[in-house]
Amino acid sequence: MKIKEIRAVPIKFQVQPKTKPRRQVGFPGGKKPFVRPANRYPQLRKPEAGERREAWQPPDQWQNVACVVTAEDGTWGLGISVMGTPVAAIINAHFAPNLVGENCMATEKLWDMMVRMSAMYGSNGLASYAISAVDVALWDLKGKLLRRPVYELLGGPQKDKIFCYASGSDTAWYLELGFKATKIFLPYGPVEGLDGLRQNEEIIARTRELVGDEVDLMADGWMGLDVEYTVRLAETLRPYRLKWLEDYLLPEEVDGYAAVRQRLPWQALATGEHWYLPMPFAQAASRRLVDIFQPDVLWAGGITAAIKICHIAEAAGISVIAHGGMNYPYGQHLSYAMPAIVWGEKSEGVSAPGVPLAEMVKLPGTAVIKNGYLVPSDAPGFGLEVTQVWLEEAAQAARSA
Ligand SMILES: [Mg+2]
Known part of the structure; x- marks a missing residue:
């Protein structure tokens, strides 16, 4: 053919949930900024008039x-x-x-x-x-x-269901939805100095207290930290037992990743959502720069690239968690089939408090997480509607x- x-x-x-949120989304105490690589330039942080986005965004x-x-x-x-x-x-x-x-x-x-x-x-x-x-x-x-469903073309189901975590600031709501792991985006980076470091610690400390010891907690620096800050941050956060620290440097700073690896041998490290095609993953595997690869199936070169990345990781004893893998059926099918993929990330469309996840589906036909686990659609292809x-x-x- x-x-x-x-x-x-x-x-x-265009997503219009029917249910009204029970309360505002966000950290207790109000909305906080997020670490961004462009944060050192105040003119790039300003929201443009009448728009939701900040000036640095496309x-x-x-x-x-x-x-x-x-x-x-x-x-x-x-x-x-x-x-x-x-x-x-x-x-x-x-x-x-x-x-x-x-x-x-x-x-x-x-x-x-x-x-x-x-x-x-x-x-x-x-x-x-x-x-x-x-x-x-x-x-x-x-x-x-x-x-046939795509996961069957990838080797068939490798797990009964995918364990999912929620990324975002509304930890209490994620617990209510049944998630047993959650990731916080750090609000502060090197630009905010010692005060920002203290506030990052406060947020992680409060979140650990909220989730207790039976829920895993992670932190994401979205390319906005540097080597010195990452080391200092990880040492500050050590008492709160982060499962991993993620995306702390610019994606091309490969030697920086090597330095962080060497200086933080005890901390599990994760990155890869801004690495493209299998080559950077092969290089990172050979230097063992991180413990967890996070390729995005919709950014890194599709299912074909993601299979190669999973095989590189599996052979090197590195885990894979597809970036935003539970947001769309593409990552869901990949994660269901690949032994290297251990968890699923839900980062887009985590609903506001009180709004069912099913009302937040962006792409019709996308399977919905129930009580912290996901099973993909078994309709032909990716089951899209x-x-x-x-x-x-x-x-x-x-x-x-
Ligand atoms: Mg991330």
Whole structure:
């Protein structure tokens, strides 16, 4: 079966939960900032007039992208990724004309073609988002053509259900939802100095007190710390027994990761959501920079890249937890099938207090976490229930963003 058409379009998810939140979301005591790599420049932290986002963030039209791959018989698969406008341009102008007419089942070959086509402008970053969107659409199509769920094409279920953790600030609500592990995004980094360090400790101390000893607790620095601060922070937080410390440096600071590893031999370390394609994971595995890899299946090169990353990790005795893996069916199917993947992260669409998780589904057909565990849909492909009408409405929402 040949590929007849590949088309990508920026989309914006529209989620309108019916239930009203019981109270405001956030840390007890109000909303806090988050550590961000650009925080050293005050002009980049300002919210732009009338907008939700801060100045450093890409424009709203860039939020998401949908990619539809259609086969000769009219069957189509759907992929998504982020950074809508530039990623759609890479897919439509560069990848699509060269992939149409190819065998739609040849996922390894098509992935390799896209990596090699984009090499001249860097196959990581934006190109990697584009590769991911096309690749997961191809896997969805393959599952639909074979009438099997994608996790069966990846080797079949490896676990009965996926243990999930919630990432965010509303720990009490996550406990109520049945999560037995949770991750806090640190509000303060090197820019806020000793006072910020003290406030980070206060938040982690209060959260540990709230969750007790039977719930695992993690902390995320979202690329915004540095080596010295990371070491100091980890030593300060040691009494609160973090399961892991995550994403503390810029993704390219490989020698920085080596320094943190050497100076914190006792602390479990995790990163990888901003590493693209399998190569950085292979390099990190050979130097054992972290204990847990966190590739994003929709950013790092799709299911095809994620399988390779899982195999690299498994052979090196490193665990994998797909970044935001429980947010969409793509990561759910991967996590269900791969022995290297130990947990599932729910980071987007964790509902506000009192709102059922089912009301927060962004992509129709996405399976919902129940009492801290998830089982993916067993419908063909990724089990998506997306229609052409839904796609047109989501594209319209992006155009008017
Ligand atoms: Mg993270």
